[in-house]
Amino acid sequence: MRSEETKRSIIAAAEKLFQERGYEAVTIREIAKEAGCSHTTIYIYFQDKEALLHALSMEPLQQLKAKLDVLVADAFLSTDDKLLRLNAQFIQFCLHYKSMYSIIFEAKSVLNDEEEAELPFHRLLNQMFNIIVQLLGTQLNLSEGEQLLNCSRIYFYMLRGIVGTYSNSEESVESIMGRLSITFDHAFEALMLGFSIQLQDRRKER
Structure with a gap:
């Protein structure tokens, strides 16, 4: 038609x-x-330009969210494995949708942990951010609070940083992931170790 x-x-x-x-x-x-x-x-x-932005981004983001929901619900995976797989899925998604990366994550940008996000796709991003919060809370034995939120923000910044590094690369997603997935895993393992040491030190100070 x-x-x-x-x-x-x-x-x-x-x-x-x-x-x-x-x-x-x-x-x-x-x-x-x-x-x-x-x-x-x-x-x-x-209705307006925002509605166009919504039309561009919602379907692929909904597909990613559905994959992450399945991942979190997998009772046979450890929390550590879930985090590593979440990282890979997020990075692959963003690199696959290179042409939309800046649109989805930077247009009318809001904090990824804002409670009252303006656009529907930002609310969807917030839901995915909350998955990170949930998994980190379990892995680091942290309840809801400023410490968990700060760790989750840093974790998300790391994801964004990796994607941003390769968002303009002409190398295929498959090649990038095949060449660097172990490096990405090691980077997050180092980050988690840093979180654990920092939290242990703070608990000793109490």
């Missing part, structure tokens, strides 16, 4: 421009020009 083709063209144009120039800099009129339609046509399908 022509209407579906128009909608797909608008989404493709928005993805292209958001990636090239950043979400904030692009206007609806520019998206319309890129898609070959009038700006009023866009409003037939999308």
Whole structure:
């Protein structure tokens, strides 16, 4: 149907421009020009630019969230194994969707632990962040509180840092993961060891 083709063209144009120039800099009129339609046509399908961002990001993020939910529910895996597999799935996802990485994680950016996120896909990101909180709490024997939140933030920053390092690489996802997955695992094992030592020292000081 022509209407579906128009909608797909608008989404493709928005993805292209958001990636090239950043979400904030692009206007609806520019998206319309890129898609070959009038700006009023866009409003037939999308309420505003945020709705376009939502359309771009929700489906792949929902797929990632579903995979992480299955991972967390696996009773045969240790918490340590779950964390390492979560890392791999998150890194692979972001590198697979390189063209959308900056759109999903940086456009209208909010803290990944904000309770009242503005956009639906940010709320979904927060849910995935809470999976990290849950697993770290179990692994580090920490209850909810500032210490656990800080450890979870640092853990998430490490994930973001790894992805950011390779987000512009022309190397395939398979090649990057095959070459560096052990290095990634060692980096997180070192981080977890650092958390454990720091927490032990603080408990001794009490």
